[in-house]
């Protein structure tokens with residue numbers, strides 16, 4: 397029995413592997429620890445200044461990636477006024493708060509201390525505003541009224557669903573809305589969060605809609621505005637006049653996604669998209685560079701290595717059957733803006749986009765795996781839209797790489813919700829099957845200490861292999877993976 401099994405296994409090893417498998421194995425060898433390290437040394441260097449979207453370092457990174465795509469022999473796929481380009485440029489608005497305060501008599505209240513000003517519209521210097529107290533009136537009910545030119549204050553019990561609250565407010569047709577939050581902890585959480593999020597500059601997609609001015613505060617601010625205890629305020633309150641000054645600098649800028657294309661032989665119209673984000677969070681207020689070696693220098697380096705491996709294969713006569721788009725996006729750290737732009741303005745039709753493999757942080761070992769099973773990767777989202785993709789991904793791993801695929805963060809109930817937090821999600825929203833590869837978070841996440849010395853190139857190479865073999869299978873198999 398034993399002998400026969402060994403013999404059968406031997407037969408498989410000698411004759412079982414198809415010619416496709418052998419080719420994949422051959423070209424995976426072009427992905428090396430040395431290459432990964434040398435490319436990451438450029439992307440994570442201090443001279444790239446933390447690659448913040450809209451800043452000089454991001455543009456330098458874009459130039460570097462495009463020069464590599466060109467060197468590998470990938471096609472520039474984007475139409476531009478000077479012919480085909482590696483860059484898909486898109487517009488953003490860059491907003492910087494210069495100041496935001498309120499005044500009543502000689503008393504002043506300041507942004508991020510006494511309230512949070514959340515809006516993309518500014519005042520024209522100091523403006524007198526009249527605030528009406530609407531108390532328990534709901535946002536739903538405010539939406540049905542014409543409050544043009546008016547500022548209304550309503551009671552908000554807590555801000556635990558603040559995303560939804562803010563989204564609803566966009567439809568209120570008033571000059572401004574004050575949310576007086578009753579729950580002190582909840583208000584404090586929002587204040588701290590927005591202080592971080594809105595300080596310095598903020599980028600957002602360009603929108604034509606004129607948004608109202610939103611001021612989030614505690615009930616103490618209402619007492620200051622109306623000069624009464626909150627419990628004594630009612631909807632019959634006379635309007636109170638105060639001064640508001642929200643002065644912002646709004647600039648229109650253009651930033652880039654970087655795209656390199658390899659055309660398929662048999663089904664060139666079907667496209668596999670391999671992504672990472674090359675932007676990071678720039679320079680800290682104390683002047684330290686956030687190098688973002690893991691986030692997401694590691695993923696970007698992986699995409700470059702895959703691009704080189706597939707381009708080399710193509711030059712040696714092994715072109716993929718389907719086309720492959722290698723795309724490194726910007727704007728991820730600002731809210732997945734680059735991938736959002738691409739999926740709303742795709743260069744290749746989304747209905748023929750067969751899968752997105754997204755690589756974001758693959759160079760480190762997280763505390764849960766340190767000193768234990770270090771050859772692992774978190775796999776997220778593979779089974780969400782396509783069981784076939786999940787099965788394929790499992791099989792490829794068993795056949796070629798055999799690392800531990802950790803599904804901890806694939807659980808719908810996991811509070812981290814990583815499935816919604818990187819660029820693949822914009823593809824998933826358009827019903828394109830995705831796999832997100834991730835090493836988990838660590839103490840250096842979004843800190844100046846996310847540096848290249850801490851990268852484990854041995855494990856990173858295995859993860860890059862996994863993405864490569866999965867991409868190879870997806871690009872060369874008979875049928876595209878089915879939605880489940």
Ligand SMILES: [Zn+2]
Pocket residue numbers: 673691692728756757818
């Ligand atoms: Zn990231």
